[in-house]
Amino acid sequence: MKVEQTIERCRELIAEPLGAIAERWKESHPGGRAVACFPVWSPAEVIHAGGMLPLGLLGAGATVELTHADSRFQSFVCSIAKSSLELGFQGLLKGVDGLVFSNICDVARNLSSIYKRNFPHFHVDYLHLAQNSTSGGVADYMADELRRLARGFEEAFGVRVTEPSLAKSIELYNAIRARIRGLYAFRIAEPQKLSTVELYQILRAATQAPPEEALSRLDDLAAELPAREGRPKDRIRVVVEGAFCEQPPLGLLEVLEEAGCYIVEDDLFLGWRWFTSDVPADGDPFRALGQSYVDRAVPSCTRHEGREPRAKGLIEKVRRSRADAVIFTPPKFCEPALFDFVPMRQGLEREGIPHLLVEFEEKMWTFERTRNEIETFVESMLFD
Amino acid sequence: MPAEVKERQYQGKVHQLSRDMMNAWMAQLARANETGEPTGAIMISGNCVELLRAFDIHPIFPEVTALQNAIRHQSLPLILKAEEVGYSSDNCAYVKADMGLFLSGGMGPGTKMPYPTVTLCNYVGCNVYVKWFEHLAAATGSELFMLDVPFLRTSEPTAADVRYVVKQIEELIAVLERISKKKFDIDKLREILAYSARAEEGYARSKDLCKGSPAPFDSFFDAINMMGPINVLRGTREAADFFDEAVKEFEGMVAEGVGPLSEERFRMVVEGPPPYPYYRSFRNLFTKWGAVAVASTYSTVGGIWEWGFRHDPARPLESIAEQMLTENLTNRSIVARYGQIKRYVEEWKADCLVIHSIKSCRLFSAGQGDMREYFTKELGVPTLLVESDLEDPRYYAEAQLRNRIDAFFESLEHKKLVAA
Ligand code: SF4
Numbered sequence: 001m002k003v004e005q006t007i008e009r010c011r012e013l014i015a016e017p018l019g020a021i022a023e024r025w026k027e028s029h030p031g032g033r034a035v036a037c038f039p040v041w042s043p044a045e046v047i048h049a050g051g052m053l054p055l056g057l058l059g060a061g062a063t064v065e066l067t068h069a070d071s072r073f074q075s076f077v078c079s080i081a082k083s084s085l086e087l088g089f090q091g092l093l094k095g096v097d098g099l100v101f102s103n104i105c106d107v108a109r110n111l112s113s114i115y116k117r118n119f120p121h122f123h124v125d126y127l128h129l130a131q132n133s134t135s136g137g138v139a140d141y142m143a144d145e146l147r148r149l150a151r152g153f154e155e156a157f158g159v160r161v162t163e164p165s166l167a168k169s170i171e172l173y174n175a176i177r178a179r180i181r182g183l184y185a186f187r188i189a190e191p192q193k194l195s196t197v198e199l200y201q202i203l204r205a206a207t208q209a210p211p212e213e214a215l216s217r218l219d220d221l222a223a224e225l226p227a228r229e230g231r232p233k234d235r236i237r238v239v240v241e242g243a244f245c246e247q248p249p250l251g252l253l254e255v256l257e258e259a260g261c262y263i264v265e266d267d268l269f270l271g272w273r274w275f276t277s278d279v280p281a282d283g284d285p286f287r288a289l290g291q292s293y294v295d296r297a298v299p300s301c302t303r304h305e306g307r308e309p310r311a312k313g314l315i316e317k318v319r320r321s322r323a324d325a326v327i328f329t330p331p332k333f334c335e336p337a338l339f340d341f342v343p344m345r346q347g348l349e350r351e352g353i354p355h356l357l358v359e360f361e362e363k364m365w366t367f368e369r370t371r372n373e374i375e376t377f378v379e380s381m382l383f384d
Numbered sequence: 385m386p387a388e389v390k391e392r393q394y395q396g397k398v399h400q401l402s403r404d405m406m407n408a409w410m411a412q413l414a415r416a417n418e419t420g421e422p423t424g425a426i427m428i429s430g431n432c433v434e435l436l437r438a439f440d441i442h443p444i445f446p447e448v449t450a451l452q453n454a455i456r457h458q459s460l461p462l463i464l465k466a467e468e469v470g471y472s473s474d475n476c477a478y479v480k481a482d483m484g485l486f487l488s489g490g491m492g493p494g495t496k497m498p499y500p501t502v503t504l505c506n507y508v509g510c511n512v513y514v515k516w517f518e519h520l521a522a523a524t525g526s527e528l529f530m531l532d533v534p535f536l537r538t539s540e541p542t543a544a545d546v547r548y549v550v551k552q553i554e555e556l557i558a559v560l561e562r563i564s565k566k567k568f569d570i571d572k573l574r575e576i577l578a579y580s581a582r583a584e585e586g587y588a589r590s591k592d593l594c595k596g597s598p599a600p601f602d603s604f605f606d607a608i609n610m611m612g613p614i615n616v617l618r619g620t621r622e623a624a625d626f627f628d629e630a631v632k633e634f635e636g637m638v639a640e641g642v643g644p645l646s647e648e649r650f651r652m653v654v655e656g657p658p659p660y661p662y663y664r665s666f667r668n669l670f671t672k673w674g675a676v677a678v679a680s681t682y683s684t685v686g687g688i689w690e691w692g693f694r695h696d697p698a699r700p701l702e703s704i705a706e707q708m709l710t711e712n713l714t715n716r717s718i719v720a721r722y723g724q725i726k727r728y729v730e731e732w733k734a735d736c737l738v739i740h741s742i743k744s745c746r747l748f749s750a751g752q753g754d755m756r757e758y759f760t761k762e763l764g765v766p767t768l769l770v771e772s773d774l775e776d777p778r779y780y781a782e783a784q785l786r787n788r789i790d791a792f793f794e795s796l797e798h799k800k801l802v803a804a
Contacts, residue, residue, distance in 0.1 A: 113717035137551030144544030
């Protein structure tokens with residue numbers, strides 16, 4: 001399949017409501033269960049190992065009007081929390097059986113139990129992912145936490161999550177992550193051949209489809225992309241940082257590119273490409289996956305890493321991708337992103353790396369002011 | 385509308401004692417800054433201050449520093465200072481006031497507030513704690529220990545949760561031995577825990593006395609006098625003695641049939657932290673209606689003692705782990721809090737629920753609209769939700785608050801009259 005056709009397919013997929021995707025999958029998997037994961041990281045492998053369909057619960061962007069959720073969550077709460085809850089109120093998750101949240105922030109934490117209260121028919125699990133990166137007890141703890149999640153699925157859905165099936169699912173997701181790493185390396189090398197808007201659609205589609213299907217699409221892309229035409233433009237190379245949970249509107253990514261940026265690194269869909277190298281598939285797979293969450297993790301606003309300061313990972317990203325600047329894109333009201341902005345900015349300033357702050361909301365639909373800001377920033381860099 | 389209730393009778397011994405004890409603790413911190421004695425920054429929620437005490441490490445509570453600055457109307461310049469270096473207007477203002485204090489040179493050598501030797505992040509539910517202490521440790525150059533306490537996401541903590549916390553406590557003890565240059569003495573810790581248990585007993589008993597009418601103190605506004613001793617000074621003989629005194633005083637008031645106001649007209653449960661920059665004004669908005677908080681959730685952030693949990697000197701590390709895992713408000717879900725409030729409404733015989741929703745603390749506030757829905761629609765408990773902030777004075781709109789509060793109590797009053 002040609003790259004354009006593959007991306008078109010991705011576009012179609014992500015336009016579908018999550019519930020409809022789950023329902024369609026169930027037609028060919030009678031009795032199957034679908035489980036949606038709220039950002040950032042969830043062990044999709046554990047879900048898949050139980051024969052279930054893992055999906056990404058990524059809010060509703062500008063596609064739904066809030067009619068219930070805004071009376072549950074106040075004005076100072078991020079949009080993804082409200083729109084994700086609204087999906088439940090409007091029945092747009094019909095077909096999804098389970099939801100997984102984790103301790104990324106206080107909002108997600110409260111959302112998890114509010115979901116459970118309002119929609120008792122969902123099997124809702126809340127993972128406490130380790131925040132102590134160096135304790136001697138962390139690997140055991142994480143292994144037990146993933147086993148607990150698996151047991152929950154077994155009890156709720158009558159599925160089985162065995163060690164061999166988990167090992168197989170880990171291999172499958174390792175393969176997906178390796179392909180995604182490949183795409184990121186490709187974009188660093190030849191950003192003119194793969195725009196971030198396209199990469200975004202590819203990645204998002206991978207969270208809205210069975211992993212086997214996602215893998216085959218990624219393989220097609222890996223084969224076809226190098227031959228794609230694309231003339232380099234006079235743009236600056238930037239890292240986009242902050243959109244790891246609430247989804248930036250596509251219009252924002254478009255504006256960033258049109259205003260003169262090649263986005264060569266980002267933290268989009270961070271949880272779906274969490275590991276910097278393959279999760280070992282030998283030994284106890286629960287332990288391997290759990291320990292990898294801590295030891296093979298990408299730097300993230302939602303995991304405390306005691307072994308290195310927050311700015312270090314970002315600076316490395318800038319160097320590795322040969323970026324000229326960083327565009328911070330925290331979602332409005334997102335505490336983890338807004339807090340990390342401070343030390344990251346200080347780190348960049350120490351290194352003399354230019355940066356710009358552009359807050360967004362998933363439901364944002366006009367970008368003219370943002371376009372002006374970015375254009376001014378780009379010009380200042382190009383003509384400096 | 386009946387005549388306004390104006391005077392507040394209760395200032396009492398408890399108030400003064402608490403103030404003296406907290407001042408003594410602050411003086412100790414100032415001395416530690418001069419002598420270089422080790423200090424440990426730690427958070428209020430579900431804390432393990434007893435461990436610091438076992439090594440004679442002076443505890444610093446950045447939240448208390450922040451709230452004291454707010455009460456003294458000094459928080460805004462500190463918040464603005466932090467915003468100058470990039471903190472967002474949407475970040476928790478406690479953190480901003482604390483980092484603003486650092487940036488303004490109000491902490492560290494030559495000031496009353498020492499830099500911590502160790503920054504002990506008791507991550508008990510609140511995700512902002514993690515960020516706050518990362519920043520504080522980096523700014524002050526102190527060693528950071530992340531004590532990761534799994535959130536209570538099952539009815540009981542799992543065996544793995546308990547093992548993980550106990551393991552980290554053991555690792556923490558090794559760090560504290562190194563920092564304090566003292567060997568861990570389990571008997572000393574047991575003694576400290578016995579004092580803790582005595583204070584917890586007294587705090588629980590005091591709260592229990594509020595079940596009677598009139599309640600002897602306001603369990604939201606006056607509980608602040610007890611929150612210092614129970615959360616900051618817990619594990620000392622002074623704190624244990626303080627609660628003996630408190631119980632005596634409150635029992636006396638119950639016997640005399642007096643409460644904090646000249647008349648107790650409405651019994652409320654209050655959910656959420658207070659607006660520290662306008663503590664008194666906010667209180668007055670309720671006082672005039674004769675509304676007394678008979679129970680509050682904020683008074684349980686450090687620990688929920690009223691359901692019977694006590695630190696146990698016979699199981700020192702395990703009981704510290706249990707308290708952090710289960711026996712405090714912040715490590716429990718917001719929906720578990722609905723259960724806690726429901727119990728207060730029923731057992732403390734409250735007429736209404738007042739939710740003070742604050743922007744800074746999403747742990748408390750995110751989703752309180754759902755809480756209101758539950759109490760009004762499912763339980764039929766009259767519920768008022770008002771918004772401001774616990775630290776940032778810019779979010780306190782007195783006129784608007786007054787209108788909402790007046791309208792709410794007017795309608796409650798009307799209902800009472802109709803029912804009578
Ligand atoms: S956008 Fe930020 S605040 Fe909102 S749920 Fe995600 S991590 Fe939490």
